[in-house]
Amino acid sequence: MTSTSKPHEKPSNQAAASAIPPGTRWFKYASPQTFYGPAGKLAPWFAVLSALLCVAGLYVGLFLAPTDAQQGDSYRIIFIHVPAAWMSMFIYLVMAAWAAVGLVLNTRLSSMMASALAPTGAMFTFIALWTGALWGKPTWGTWWVWDARLTSELILLFLYFGFMALQAAIDDPRRADRAGAILALVGVINVPIIYYSVKWWNTLHQGASVSLKSAPTMAMIMFVGMMLVALSFWMYTIAVTLLRVRCLILERERNTDWAAQWVPGARGVQT
Amino acid sequence: MNWASWSDFFAMGGYATYVWGSYAVTFGLLCLEIVQLRQRSRKARDKIVAHLKLKASLSQ
Numbered sequence: 001m002t003s004t005s006k007p008h009e010k011p012s013n014q015a016a017a018s019a020i021p022p023g024t025r026w027f028k029y030a031s032p033q034t035f036y037g038p039a040g041k042l043a044p045w046f047a048v049l050s051a052l053l054c055v056a057g058l059y060v061g062l063f064l065a066p067t068d069a070q071q072g073d074s075y076r077i078i079f080i081h082v083p084a085a086w087m088s089m090f091i092y093l094v095m096a097a098w099a100a101v102g103l104v105l106n107t108r109l110s111s112m113m114a115s116a117l118a119p120t121g122a123m124f125t126f127i128a129l130w131t132g133a134l135w136g137k138p139t140w141g142t143w144w145v146w147d148a149r150l151t152s153e154l155i156l157l158f159l160y161f162g163f164m165a166l167q168a169a170i171d172d173p174r175r176a177d178r179a180g181a182i183l184a185l186v187g188v189i190n191v192p193i194i195y196y197s198v199k200w201w202n203t204l205h206q207g208a209s210v211s212l213k214s215a216p217t218m219a220m221i222m223f224v225g226m227m228l229v230a231l232s233f234w235m236y237t238i239a240v241t242l243l244r245v246r247c248l249i250l251e252r253e254r255n256t257d258w259a260a261q262w263v264p265g266a267r268g269v270q271t
Numbered sequence: 272m273n274w275a276s277w278s279d280f281f282a283m284g285g286y287a288t289y290v291w292g293s294y295a296v297t298f299g300l301l302c303l304e305i306v307q308l309r310q311r312s313r314k315a316r317d318k319i320v321a322h323l324k325l326k327a328s329l330s331q
Contacts, residue, residue, distance in 0.1 A: 062280075066273055073284035077293045084297065123300055131293040138289050236301065243308050250315035260323055263316045 030107050032249040033258045043242040050235035057228030065221050077135040078222070082209075083230035085128035088156060089191050091121035091237060095163075096188045099181035109245075111177035112252070114184060115167060116244040120237050122160035129153060140204055148197035149205040152190060159187040173252055 029035045061079035068075040095117040102111030132150065133143040144150065163180050170176035193200075198207045209218045210226075218226075253259045274280040283290040 063272060063274065067284060072286060074286040074289055076283065076286075076290050080293060080297045120304065123304060127297050127300060130296055134289045134293045138286055240304060240308065243312065247308065247311045247315050250312070250319065254315070254319045254322060260319055263319045 032109050036249050039242040039246050043239045046235045046239035050232045053228050053232035057225050061225035074138045077131050079225050079229050081131040083233045084124045087233045088125035088128050091117050096184040099184040103181040112245050112248045116241045118164050120240050125157040145204050147203040148201035149203050152194040152197050
């Protein structure tokens with residue numbers, strides 16, 4: 001796949017495809033110029049799916065689910081707080097995985113995927129912290145405590161910011177990719193710390209209501225609403241990441257001939 | 272349906288500030304990200320067009 005990574009040296013799509021053994025043909029999507037088109041076609045579908053799941057999830061969560069006996073209606077923050085917190089950790093792991101692939105295989109698109117995920121991950125981390133504060137005030141009596149769960153989640157936000165700032169500070173994109181990858185990989189240690197913090201330390205934050213090993217300790221209808229919003233956020237993340245990686249590809253490859261083909265207004269001025 | 276009326280719904284059992292404060296910021300940020308991405312995409316396209324126009328005008 002590295003042999004096809006330079007667009008101007010690539011003979012033609014057919015010739016390149018026939019040289020690749022069958023079964024590894026999808027590897028061609030590891031190059032930015034082949035991924036650009038499919039990414040643009042896929043993004044709207046994920047966006048529509050996300051919107052539908054979101055409407056369904058909010059309908060279940062805000063209209064159908066009953067008022068909680070202990071927390072009243074303040075608990076309804078759960079329908080965005082928990083999905084956002086899941087996404088904040090999940091996106092970080094996916095980002096670090098792409099960064100690692102980019103580091104090991106030297107594939108440009110993998111590193112671009114990592115960079116494309118970071119802002120969305122940071123946003124979900126902020127949402128988890130923000131909604132957590134707004135939920136903490138009525139239930140715990142405080143916006144914030146420096147306990148293990150909250151502090152490690154705040155560190156996650158700083159890891160995202162650090163990753164983005166480091167990449168923005170390095171002019172050469174490939175060097176920025178490598179530096180960012182190292183930071184992302186070192187930061188992975190924080191994710192299990194966040195996840196298990198409620199078990200390892202005595203904390204104000206409640207334990208997990210949903211785990212892979214046992215049935216959820218919450219009413220079924222609340223669980224359904226939460227999962228719908230979680231799926232919606234997941235689809236949203238895929239859509240937004242595909243759109244952002246397209247921006248990154250255009251920004252980085254703007255001097256190549258193929259990049260010009262993808263820009264509608266540019267075809268007329270080609271010489 | 273959990274609510275008797277719309278005003279009941281908006282009041283959120285007295286937790287309106289906290290619940291709607293959470294939802295407003297969340298969906299505000301999601302919308303902001305989409306707007307920001309559209310702008311970024313347009314900017315990248317404009318740069319390519321400008322670059323090609325410059326190249327075309329220089330080769331004439």
